[in-house]
Amino acid sequence: MTGPGDRSGEDAALGVNAPSGGFRKGSFGVTGSGDTSGFGGLVRVEPGGAVALHSTDRPYGGYFDEVTDALIEAVGEATYAAAVSRVLVDRGEITYFVAREHLLVLTQALRDDDALRFELCSSVSGVDYLDSGGPVATPDRPRLHVVYHLTSMTYRRRIRLEVAVTAEDAHVPSVVGIYPTADWHERETWDMFGIVFDGHPALTRILMPDDWDGHPQRKDYPLGGVPVEYHDATIPPPDTRRSYR
Amino acid sequence: MTTTYNPSDPYAGSRETTEGRVYTVTGGDWDLTFADPHGEERLVVNMGPQHPSTHGVLRLILDLEGETVTKARVTIGYLHTGIEKNTEYRNWTQGTTFVTRMDYLAPLFNEAGYCMAVEKLLGVEIPQRAATIRVLVMELNRIASHLVALATFGMEMGALTGMTNGFREREMVLDLLEEITGLRMNHAYIRPGGLAQDLPEGAVEHIREFLKVMPKRVADFHRLLTGQPIWQRRLKDVGYLDVTGCLALGVTGPILRAAGLPWDLRKVEPYLGYETYDFEVPTADTADAWGRYLVRMAEVNESLKLIEQALDRLEPGPVMVEDRKIAWPAQLSLGPDGMGNSLDHVRHIMGQSMEALIHHFKLVTEGFRVPAGQVYVPIESPRGELGYHVVSDGSTRPWRVHVRDPSFVNLQATAAMSEGGMIADVIAAVASIDPVMGGVDR
Numbered sequence: 001m002t003g004p005g006d007r008s009g010e011d012a013a014l015g016v017n018a019p020s021g022g023f024r025k026g027s028f029g030v031t032g033s034g035d036t037s038g039f040g041g042l043v044r045v046e047p048g049g050a051v052a053l054h055s056t057d058r059p060y061g062g063y064f065d066e067v068t069d070a071l072i073e074a075v076g077e078a079t080y081a082a083a084v085s086r087v088l089v090d091r092g093e094i095t096y097f098v099a100r101e102h103l104l105v106l107t108q109a110l111r112d113d114d115a116l117r118f119e120l121c122s123s124v125s126g127v128d129y130l131d132s133g134g135p136v137a138t139p140d141r142p143r144l145h146v147v148y149h150l151t152s153m154t155y156r157r158r159i160r161l162e163v164a165v166t167a168e169d170a171h172v173p174s175v176v177g178i179y180p181t182a183d184w185h186e187r188e189t190w191d192m193f194g195i196v197f198d199g200h201p202a203l204t205r206i207l208m209p210d211d212w213d214g215h216p217q218r219k220d221y222p223l224g225g226v227p228v229e230y231h232d233a234t235i236p237p238p239d240t241r242r243s244y245r
Numbered sequence: 246m247t248t249t250y251n252p253s254d255p256y257a258g259s260r261e262t263t264e265g266r267v268y269t270v271t272g273g274d275w276d277l278t279f280a281d282p283h284g285e286e287r288l289v290v291n292m293g294p295q296h297p298s299t300h301g302v303l304r305l306i307l308d309l310e311g312e313t314v315t316k317a318r319v320t321i322g323y324l325h326t327g328i329e330k331n332t333e334y335r336n337w338t339q340g341t342t343f344v345t346r347m348d349y350l351a352p353l354f355n356e357a358g359y360c361m362a363v364e365k366l367l368g369v370e371i372p373q374r375a376a377t378i379r380v381l382v383m384e385l386n387r388i389a390s391h392l393v394a395l396a397t398f399g400m401e402m403g404a405l406t407g408m409t410n411g412f413r414e415r416e417m418v419l420d421l422l423e424e425i426t427g428l429r430m431n432h433a434y435i436r437p438g439g440l441a442q443d444l445p446e447g448a449v450e451h452i453r454e455f456l457k458v459m460p461k462r463v464a465d466f467h468r469l470l471t472g473q474p475i476w477q478r479r480l481k482d483v484g485y486l487d488v489t490g491c492l493a494l495g496v497t498g499p500i501l502r503a504a505g506l507p508w509d510l511r512k513v514e515p516y517l518g519y520e521t522y523d524f525e526v527p528t529a530d531t532a533d534a535w536g537r538y539l540v541r542m543a544e545v546n547e548s549l550k551l552i553e554q555a556l557d558r559l560e561p562g563p564v565m566v567e568d569r570k571i572a573w574p575a576q577l578s579l580g581p582d583g584m585g586n587s588l589d590h591v592r593h594i595m596g597q598s599m600e601a602l603i604h605h606f607k608l609v610t611e612g613f614r615v616p617a618g619q620v621y622v623p624i625e626s627p628r629g630e631l632g633y634h635v636v637s638d639g640s641t642r643p644w645r646v647h648v649r650d651p652s653f654v655n656l657q658a659t660a661a662m663s664e665g666g667m668i669a670d671v672i673a674a675v676a677s678i679d680p681v682m683g684g685v686d687r
Contacts, residue, residue, distance in 0.1 A: 090618050091365055119492045122623065123632050123649035147634065149621050149649070153492075153506075156513055160621060181495025184657050192329075207325040207686055217330055217645075 055086035063157050064094045070115035075105055095160045100172050103163055107178050110150060110159075118150040118159065121175070124185035126193035130219035142166040143219075144195055148175070165195065167218075174200040192217035287315075290668070294323045298401045298672045301682035305659070305671065312667050317660045321653075324686035332646040336612025337363055338573060340643060342433045344633075348650060348684030349430055350393050353379075353386040353422075354626040355684075356435035359646070361516065362622040362635040363437040366615045369571065374562040375439035376517045381555040382425060382434065384548040385452070388459070389418040390627035391541045391548075394679040398538065399470065401676045402479050407470055414462050417455055424448055427577070439565035442577050449556055456553055463545055471542070480535040484662040484674030487532045494661060495654045498629025499544065500678065503529040503536030510625035522554050534677035541679075544627075571613050574605040612641040628652050628679060650684040 059065050068087070072080045083102030088095045098106055110118040127145045148161040163172050174197035175182045186197040187206040194215035197203055205212060214221055259268045293304040302323035308316035328347055332340045344359045345352040357379055364371060371379075392415040399407020419429040425448050426434035426441070434441050470476045486494075491501045501508055509526040511519040527543030529536030565572040574594075576587035594602040617639035623632040629651030636645040655678050662674040 091368070091620055093620060095619075120497075121495060122630060123621070123634060123647070125634060125647040125649075127619075127636055127645045127647075129644075147619075147647075149632065149634065151623075153508060153513075158621070158623075179495070180493045181654060181657060184653065188653075205322075207322040209322070216327065 054088070056089040060087065060089045060094060062092070063155070064089060064159075067094070067116065067157060067159060070113060071106070071109065074109035074113040074116060075102075079105060093158070093160060095162055097162050097164070100163050100165065103161070104173050104175065104178065106161070107148070107150075107175050111178055116152065117154040118152045118157075120151040120153055121179035121181050121185075122149040122151045122158070124148050124175070124182050124189060126189040126195055126217065128193060128217065128219045144170055144193055146172050146189060146195055167194070170195045171198055172196070173198050174203075176200055191215065194218065292671075294320070298675070300397060300675065300680055303656075303675070303680065303682055303685075305675070307663075307668065307671065309668060312669075314663050314666055314668055314671060317663045317671065319656060319659045321656065321682070321685050324682045326687065328687045329646050329648065332643050334642065336641050337437055337615055337643065338612055340646065341436055342431070344646070344648065345431050345433055346683065347648060347687050348626065348628070348631070348652065348681045350390045350681050351386055351626050351628070351631075351684075352431055353382050353435060354624060354631055355648075356433065357383055357517075358622055358624045358626075358631050358633045358648075359635070360435050360437045361624065362620050362633040363615060365620045365622055366618055366635060366637050367437070367571065368616070369438060369566050369568065371439050371566060372563045373518075374443075374560060375564040377555050377559055378440055378444060378564060379435055380517050380519070380522070381452070381552055381559075382422065384551045384555070385418050385421060387548045387627045388545050389415045389422070391545050392418070394541055394627070395466065395470075395538070398676045398679075401672050402476065404470060404473075404476060407466070410462075410466065410469065414459070414466075417458070421448070421452055421455060424451060436565075436573055438568070438571045438573075439563070441573070443564045444559075449559070452552065452556060456549060456556075459549055460546070463542065463549075466542065471539075477535065479669075479673055480533065480538055480677075481531070482533050482535075483666065483670045484534040484537075484677050485532055486658055486662050490658070490661055494658045496629070496658050498625070498627070498651050498655065499537050499540045500655060500658070501629070502526065503540045504532040505530045510623055510630060514623065516622075516624060522551055524550050524554075534673045537677040537679075569604070570608070574601075574608050614639060614641050615643075623649070626651055628681070628684075629655060648684075648687060650687065652678075652680040652682070652684040653687075656680045656685055 058068075060068065075083070079102060083099055083106055085097045085099060088097070096106075110116050125147055127147060129143050129145060142164040144165050144167055146163045146165070148163075149158065150161065151158050165172060170193075172195055174186055176186065176197075177199065183201070184206060186200050187203060189195050190197060190200075190203050191205040191208050192215055204210065208216065259266050261267075288309045290307045290309055291304070292298075292307060294302040296303075304320040304323070306318040306320065307314050326346075328343050332343050335343065340359060340363075341356050344355040347355050392411045396408045396411025396415065399405065399411060422432065423429045425444055426432035428434075486496065486500065486504060488501070488504045488506050490496070491504050491506070497508065505528055507526040507528050510516075511524075512526055524547045525543075527540050527547060529539050574590075576590040578585065578587040578589075594605050615637040617637050619634065619636040621632055621634045623630050625631070630649065631651055632649030634645070634647040634649065635643060638644040658678060659671075659675060662678070663671040666674070
């Protein structure tokens with residue numbers, strides 16, 4: 001019995017274990033790699049599709065080890081072990097996957113510790129890995145990710161923190177108290193992904209109208225989700241007009 | 246019909262009608278309801294979203310006491326077009342045409358940031374000539390953007406000649422960009438893997454002519470505005486924000502440099518070979534609108550230096566990666582009626598090679614695949630750190646493109662810059678932030 005979300009056939013065809021490979025359809029409803037011309041030569045499926053599930057082993061290389069050691073020293077080994085489930089180094093960038101309960105402790109240390117000094121929160125945004133981590137998002141593989149890009153101007157370093165939550169319990173503590181610049185970023189992430197930042201001073205919509213329904217950048221929210229109406233004619237949303245799926 | 250009053254709400258009784266419950270606001274002592282402990286003169290003014298001094302559709306809600314602003318709230322979103330969402334439904338190359346429309350005064354920076362993120366995901370290196378031309382067109386674009394910033398600054402302060410001069414000089418840059426890319430704005434010239442096409446014949450000479458003219462025009466600008474007492478008194482000590490405030494609010498770009506921190510990503514995290522160019526990072530120590538004005542003026546001069554160096558080091562060579570699985574197959578050519586398809590290329594795919602046609606079709610309709618992963622690529626746009634957080638799941642379309650637009654972040658400083666000042670200074674403060682609403686709302 002295979003449902004519409006079941007991709008085990010595709011994954012098997014690609015020689016990837018079913019739960020770990022995420023693949024999207026190509027244009028024109030093509031399944032699998034859709035490769036008839038050799039373009040698929042570039043396909044490289046990370047374990048877990050876009051949201052890689054493995055952890056990089058020490059040493060991480062570059063300044064990443066220094067940052068990690070300083071972070072462990074700042075928050076304590078036990079807290080670090082509880083807070084950071086895994087660390088991924090990819091394409092010269094480091095990502096710490098952080099449990100939301102420990103986010104504030106970590107960011108506070110990252111900002112204030114003399115050996116870390118991440119003074120600038122460059123960006124906070126969301127990513128919805130709806131079906132990219134497997135057919136269905138499961139509690140141990142939550143679909144909504146909040147991504148923090150922190151910059152240390154003192155040491156000229158950049159790191160990324162990632163917090164994953166489920167759509168049913170999309171609550172993340174707000175970092176506005178630590179990085180005031182996150183105010184609008186978090187409002188935008190709430191607006192676009194429906195992630196609630198607990199402790200935010202005024203978490204309201206920022207880009208969409210106040211009375212808008214839904215969170216447009218979630219993957220299950222269609223492009224052009226609103227039917228456009230002109231005089232006596234209704235134009236269906238684009239995703240029902242063309243194969244934008 | 247009878248009116249029943251809700252005892253808990255003396256001001257708005259309600260009654261049931263066939264059309265549902267109707268509330269009747271019966272009046273009351275509004276003076277008591279809105280008793281103002283701070284004085285008689287509290288006034289809430291809604292400025293915008295359609296207002297000539299708010300740089301596009303920006304809405305400011307100002308609490309005034311007399312002429313003093315006690316509270317400034319900023320409302321945005323009037324220009325939200327869902328560009329980030331749209332990119333998820335187009336292939337990687339088509340993404341360029343979307344991102345270029347965000348910060349419409351700095352389109353080439355958007356294209357470059359996006360393409361550098363895609364190239365980082367792909368793991369490809371662009372040819373040297375493409376990198377040099379990217380620097381060249383970006384610095385031209387920076388001049389155009391700063392000229393608009395200065396022109397609108399002048400207009401909003403009442404110095405209308407500043408506006409006409411600024412737009413006149415900007416037009417020279419736009420003519421050059423039109424000659425190079427085919428379009429004045431929204432170029433889609435920088436593509437993943439390189440550039441859409443090489444510099445056309447004669448472009449280098451025209452840029453050199455511009456380089457001869459422009460320094461004099463910058464000097465004219467200084468003569469027109471910098472020494473002018475009214476200009477100075479409108480700008481000095483207005484919209485103050487020091488380094489601490491900038492960092493807390495995430496403010497980068499000329500505002501941060503005007504506060505004294507020489508933080509320019511071209512210097513501190515060089516890309517596209519900026520570390521090999523000789524240029525300065527202008528700063529000021531006033532942390533006010535005046536400093537930001539001077540920093541932008543100085544940056545125009547630095548960009549002129551960069552353009553000259555880029556022209557000098559232009560060597561013949563390809564402007565697109567060798568890999569034909571990434572490089573856009575269609576070629577453009579400049580005809581007498583403007584930019585268009587290359588007839589040679591059309592002849593080749595339609596008449597000579599079936600494989601070339603298949604290749605063209607696959608790459609143009611489906612696009613190339615990008616290995617899964619995520620990157621964050623920051624570059625220095627005229628307004629500060631422009632960051633592209635791009636996620637790929639290994640397919641022919643982006644999984645997520647998030648843009649950290651500097652205007653969006655810098656605009657948060659409006660309240661900090663204008664509260665406690667005069668209402669006229671709000672205009673100067675917002676103008677000195679130089680927000681572009683297309684980038685703010687995306």
